[in-house]
Amino acid sequence: MxxxxxxxxxxxxxxxxxxxxxxxxxxxxxxxxxxxxxxxxxxxxxxxxxxxxxxxxxxxxxxxxxxxxxxxxxxxxxxxxxxxxxxxxxxxxxxxxxxxxxxxxxxxxxxxxxxxxxxxxxxxxxxxxxxxxxxxxxxxxxxxxxxxxxxxxxxxxxxxxxxxxxxxxxxxxxxxxxxxxxxxxxxxxxxxxxxxxxxxxxxxxxxxxxxxxxxxxxxxxxxxxxxxxxxxxxxxxxxxxxxxxxxxxxxxxxSPHVSEGKADSDVMTWLDKQSMGSVVYVSFGSQCFLSREEIAEVALGLEASGQPFLWALHSLSSWLPEGFVERLGKRGIVVRGWVPQREVLAHLGVGSLMTHCGWNSIMEGLSNGLVLIASPMQLDQSHNARLIVLELNVGNEVGRGKDGTFEREEICKAVRMVMGDEGREMRAKAKEIGHMFKNKILKxxxxxxxxxxxxxxxxxxxxxxxxxxxxxxxxx
Known part of the structure; x- marks a missing residue:
């Protein structure tokens, strides 16, 4: 020892x-x-x-x-x-x-x-x-x-x-x-x-x-x-x-929020140029690796939504659909590897988190008052998704096929619902919980x-x- x-x-x-x-x-x-x-x-x-x-x-x-x-x-x-x-x-x-x-x-x-x-x-x-x-x-x-x-x-x-x-x-x-x-x-x-x-x-x-x-x-x-x-x-x-x-x-x-460095990185510079609360931050955690088919469906669903997004992609970026990155232009960023997540979630440009519903990610998202787009993958994540969507009313869950497959239409639908007029009430509820974290729990x-x-x-x-x-x- x-x-x-x-x-x-x-x-x-x-x-x-x-x-x-x-x-x-x-x-x-x-x-x-x-x-x-x-x-x-x-x-x-x-x-x-x-x-x-x-x-x-x-x-x-x-x-x-x-x-x-x-x-x-x-x-x-x-x-x-x-x-x-x-x-x-x-x-x-x-x-x-x-x-x-x-x-x-x-x-x-x-x-x-x-x-x-x-x-x-x-x-x-x-x-x-x-x-x-x-x-x-x-x-x-x-x-x-x-x-x-x-x-x-x-x-x-x-x-x-x-x-x-x-x-x-x-x-x-x-x-x-x-x-x-x-x-x-x-x-x-x-x-x-x-x-x-x-x-x-x-x-x-x-x-x-x-x-x-x-x-x-x-x-x-x-x-x-x-x-x-x-x-x-x-x-x-x-x-x-x-x-x-x-x-x-x-x-x-x-943990107390401290700078993770790279505050002047391309990611943070891009976020600084976005409208307040407009960006969907997409992260499926460090241990959820999407298949080629799943990456394609998520990518095309995000593209069709018309919403600005930042995607922390831990799977192979070469699996993205052909021409996807070029079509996005400046509307979206896909980052392969490390992202300063704590800083990203706290950025005023970010309005929602598309998440695999790992418990720590949920806590981080809610503590920043973000509405959640639930895409559970395994283990406890399904229960977490139902909790935040059906009980706390701070998010929407992405629809799946009967076998659990991602479908681009459902990705697009979930993003538009959360970020559009229909999601106004849940965004307000998410902000309310964010204030509770700040003023009651974490202070x-x-x-x-x-x-x-x-x-x-x-x-x-x-x-x-x-x-x-x-x-x-x-x-x-």
């Missing part, structure tokens, strides 16, 4: 060990939580693999929180898994079973780490469910921290699904537990079929993602969720009923700070109770 940063001293504060799932969105959320806990006086150890630690290290350095200790262990070697893959962002779908096997191989080294550093509490991601079991073995409390929203996670983690065992079908998944708080937030058949493929165990002895999550909840003392009561209050309450565990919302956990002393104070109080209450329980076990 290698470590950097915090060194032990005599008078120790509450000590928390963070262990995120090896995916960019999860690691960054755990990093933000680590920073906020450290700012509250908590000693934080942050654990991951070497390549992930190297990527996240500059973020910690930029926020100047020296009391965060970085710990790293190599991902165990698994035949057939390239050694450079340490994150799902680099992971081809067909290698997922091997990647999960490698992560599970960290259990024994993780236990050795716990014995060495003796944290008071382990905060772990659902997928590596055994971290909660390991924490209990060494007398530490444990918290499962979900980086996904409460509407999805309270549905996905309902014990109801265990009744089906391995016989669960797509038709079963489009149903809902009878007590779920919404009839609108649900899956469509093609989405349910895709979920079965992604979430299956893949191998006879493997543990499926849903079962991993349920085991993680079984093992923990508290469940924490990256959400806020202002948006998902009824789902947070429902999740507590489902799990039988205290469920603590941690707020949106958005100094706002509810984001209150969420963190409440969470730290929970952690302090766990510390003596766990030690007391451990002492009773030793006596017996």
């Amino acid at each position: 290698e470590e950097e940063g915090y060194q032990n001293s005599g008078n120790e504060p509450l000590h928390v060990l963070m262990f995120p799932w090896l995916a960019h969105g999860h690691i960054s959320a755990y990093a933000e939580l680590s920073i906020r806990l450290a700012q509250k006086g908590t000693k934080v150890s942050f654990f991951s693999t070497p390549l992930n630690i190297a990527k996240i290290k500059p973020l910690f350095a930029s926020r100047q929180v020296p009391q965060i200790q970085l710990l790293q262990l190599p991902l165990p070697k698994v035949a057939g898994l390239p050694p450079e893959i340490e994150s799902t962002s680099d992971l081809p779908m067909h290698l997922t079973p091997l990647f999960n096997k490698a992560v599970d191989g960290l259990e024994a080294p993780f236990e050795k780490l716990l014995a060495e550093i003796c944290p008071d509490c382990v905060i772990f991601d659902f997928v590596q469910w055994w971290a909660g079991r390991a924490a209990a073995k060494f007398g530490a409390a444990s918290v499962t921290f979900s980086t996904l929203g409460a509407a999805f996670i309270s549905w996905a983690m309902h014990p109801f699904w265990r009744l089906y065992g391995n016989g669960l079908t797509a038709e079963d998944l489009i149903q809902q537990p009878s007590d779920y708080p919404s009839r609108a937030v649900t899956l469509r058949l093609f989405e349910a079929a895709g979920a079965l493929v992604v979430n299956g165990a893949h191998e006879p002895d493997a543990v499926s993602y849903p079962e991993r999550c349920l085991r993680g909840i079984d093992a923990c003392d508290i469940v924490a969720v990256k959400t806020c009561a202002e948006l998902e209050g009824k789902y947070v309450e429902y999740f507590g009923k489902v799990t039988g565990k205290p469920v603590v919302p941690l707020g949106p956990l958005l 100094d002393g706002g509810s984001q700070d209150e969420y963190m104070t409440h969470f730290v109080d929970h952690l302090h209450l766990l510390k003596p109770s766990v030690r007391l329980q451990k002492g009773k076990e030793i006596q017996h």
Whole structure:
């Protein structure tokens, strides 16, 4: 094990060990939580693999929180898994079973780490469910921290699904537990079929993602969720009923907006020339790669809409339709690679976000008062899309074919609806939520700070109770 940063001293504060799932969105959320806990006086150890630690290290350095200790262990070697893959962002779908096997191989080294550093509490991601079991073995409390929203996670983690065992079908998944708080937030058949493929165990002895999550909840003392009561209050309450565990919302956990550089880039210069609120920013996230056919349909739909747009394209730009870029002229920009997204979303020229509905992207869009064009791709994104469109009324969802295919006419229709007269009410609602983020949630002393104070109080209450329980076990 290698470590950097915090060194032990005599008078120790509450000590928390963070262990995120090896995916960019999860690691960054755990990093933000680590920073906020450290700012509250908590000693934080942050654990991951070497390549992930190297990527996240500059973020910690930029926020100047020296009391965060970085710990790293190599991902165990698994035949057939390239050694450079340490994150799902680099992971081809067909290698997922091997990647999960490698992560599970960290259990024994993780236990050795716990014995060495003796944290008071382990905060772990659902997928590596055994971290909660390991924490209990060494007398530490444990918290499962979900980086996904409460509407999805309270549905996905309902014990109801265990009744089906391995016989669960797509038709079963489009149903809902009878007590779920919404009839609108649900899956469509093609989405349910895709979920079965992604979430299956893949191998006879493997543990499926849903079962991993349920085991993680079984093992923990508290469940924490990256959400806020202002948006998902009824789902947070429902999740507590489902799990039988205290469920603590941690707020949106958005990092403070700082310049990401390149403010004078071609992108920002182009945005400066656009009318206020006229631009559609298009991003499907860093882990959603569109097929050639999907790229063509999105491109031609955006072109037909007549609306200015900025598209952050992570798939092959050579797959764009022939002559597309030339026909756009100055009305649209397609950027292959890095885009200063935080700056783009905050720019006054941007009026809407076309998104895959990843939870962090939704939070970033809403915090800037943007109306959303929902194009969910996988996992929690379908539930997120229904939440923002059918319950929060801050967006419109792109229609799909029965098999989930993109269609250029539906892309065009969704963009025009959101940005035209028909979308006036939802744009107003989005701005209202943006003001709520600014004036109630994210401001100094706002509810984001209150969420963190409440969470730290929970952690302090766990510390003596766990030690007391451990002492009773030793006596017996």
